[in-house]
Amino acid sequence: WRAVKLRPRRRPWRRAGNRVVAQAGSYKVAILGAAGGIGQPLSLLVKMSPLVSALHLYDIANVDGVTADLGHCNTPAKVAGFTGKEELAGCLAGVDVVVIPAGVPRKPGMTRDDLFSINAGIVRELVEAVADYAPGALVHVISNPVNSTVPIAAEVLKQKGVYDPRKLFGVTTLDVVRANTFVAEMKGLPLADVDVPVVGGHAAATILPLLSKARPKTSFTDEEVEALTRRIQNAGTEVVEAKAGGGSATLSMAYAAARFLEASLRGLDGDGDVYECSYVQCQAVPELPFFACRVKLGMDGVEEVAAAELRGLTGYEARALEALKPQLKKSIDKGVAYAQQQP
Ligand code: NAD
Ligand code: LMR
Numbered sequence: 001w002r003a004v005k006l007r008p009r010r011r012p013w014r015r016a017g018n019r020v021v022a023q024a025g026s027y028k029v030a031i032l033g034a035a036g037g038i039g040q041p042l043s044l045l046v047k048m049s050p051l052v053s054a055l056h057l058y059d060i061a062n063v064d065g066v067t068a069d070l071g072h073c074n075t076p077a078k079v080a081g082f083t084g085k086e087e088l089a090g091c092l093a094g095v096d097v098v099v100i101p102a103g104v105p106r107k108p109g110m111t112r113d114d115l116f117s118i119n120a121g122i123v124r125e126l127v128e129a130v131a132d133y134a135p136g137a138l139v140h141v142i143s144n145p146v147n148s149t150v151p152i153a154a155e156v157l158k159q160k161g162v163y164d165p166r167k168l169f170g171v172t173t174l175d176v177v178r179a180n181t182f183v184a185e186m187k188g189l190p191l192a193d194v195d196v197p198v199v200g201g202h203a204a205a206t207i208l209p210l211l212s213k214a215r216p217k218t219s220f221t222d223e224e225v226e227a228l229t230r231r232i233q234n235a236g237t238e239v240v241e242a243k244a245g246g247g248s249a250t251l252s253m254a255y256a257a258a259r260f261l262e263a264s265l266r267g268l269d270g271d272g273d274v275y276e277c278s279y280v281q282c283q284a285v286p287e288l289p290f291f292a293c294r295v296k297l298g299m300d301g302v303e304e305v306a307a308a309e310l311r312g313l314t315g316y317e318a319r320a321l322e323a324l325k326p327q328l329k330k331s332i333d334k335g336v337a338y339a340q341q342q343p
Contacts, residue, residue: 016270019299025076027265028054028095030134032126033102034081035059035066037250038142038257042101043070043079045258051265052077058091059083059102085129092133097264099171099257100126103143105248106240112145112203113331119143120152120338127153131160138167138264138301142257146170146202147328148335150279150290155339166301169264170279172202172292173256174249178235179209182228187218197309198232198277199284199293199321201331206324207233212314225316267297274298275306284310287325290332 029046033039034057046055047070055077057067067081082091092098103119106112123143130139139157143149150170157163179196183189195215200208209232211218211225220228231238239249260276267274279292284307296304313321 016299019270025050026053027051027097027268028056029261029265030056030058030091030095030098030137032058032091032098032100033143035062036101037105037247038101038253040066041251041254042099042257044073045254046099046261047073047077047079048075049077049258049262049265051262051269054095055079056091056095057081058088085125088126088129089133092129092137095134095137096268097138097140097261098130098134099140099142099261101142101253101257102126103149105250106144106236107245107247108241110240112236113148113334115144116148116334116338119145119149120335123149123152124156124339127156128160131157131162135160135162136164136167138169138268140169140171140257140260140264142171142253144202145331146172146279147206147290147331148338151332151335152339154281154290155336159339164301165281166303168281169260169301170202170290170292171257171260172198172207172277172279173260174253175202175207175209175232175235175292176277177252177256177259179211179214179228179232182231182235183211183214183218186224186228189216189218197294199291199310200324201290201292201328202279203331204233204327205320206328206331208317208320208324210309210313210317212312212317213309222316225314229316229320263297264301267301267303268299270299272298278302280305283307285321285325288328288332291328 034043063081063083071079103122175198180194184191184194198209200206263274263276274297277294282305284291284293294306295302
């Protein structure tokens, strides 16, 4: 027989500056709503991440099959399935990031706000569990209407005494992914080079792509700005109509959520150069307590909010920003009122 050379075990931690952080490949991620249209492809993408050591899948239905299936992929992340409220504690214990795509999707003719009556309660219940069992975790809220579900999550965390605004995110990465794709297609640019900040919120006219801040610097005619802005704002509806009753964006959303998760994990890991747009509590627009803009992600979540990006807007962008404020404010207030009425 031959002696097998054992590789030394990696330390589960390393130093970043004067901090001790988890070693790459040591992060634990929970996905709540993991058996759904977004949850399944997202779970697959997360299972492929070299930064993830444990992947906890939670859903109220069908989670065992997804867990068994994913568990056969020969990538390092260890997969475990959880179902039913009584298993939420085990699912959430010790996780670094909780991603929430649980909830119902739109059908043609519906707005995202039409989902409030069902999804508000789902998000509330899940975030209560996060507060109890993973109070220090980053929370990525995907469930719509994001403009209201994030304020609900914030109120729940406040009620439980564990709210840290740096750690709560509404996932708006899909708006950026779409903007990058549509601009690259229109201008014949290499996809990997294009970066368009998208600010505001995540519904209709509250989605505001800042084409004047696109990189690489690109010029657009007024007609192009109008067409691109409308397309980015209506892209969710484009998918809902194409699916004709079969739900909303799932694959592109899973891709976008995986990108945002990867960015968050790199931030936690001490990478000092991670920026993404996200809907967070901030002062970027004083009358809007929550606003999507580019943020720097670090070891405690949001490290910096790039509010300066809102300076020097074109006339079109400045008018669109003014116009979205009442709608976004109404959605924020609706979420806060819901959470405060039902403590
Ligand atoms: P889906 O119906 O396919 O999946 C939702 C999953 O959530 C199901 O598996 C369901 O069993 C589960 N679920 C329901 N209640 C739950 C609970 N209390 N606890 C745990 N799991 C629960 O829907 P989908 O297509 O995956 O979309 C999910 C949500 O994401 C929708 O609200 C949709 O509008 C939203 N969405 C957001 C974005 C975005 O950019 N933020 C993009 C696309 C979709
Ligand atoms: C999207 O933008 O695709 C999501 O918010 C889902 C939807 O309802 O459009």
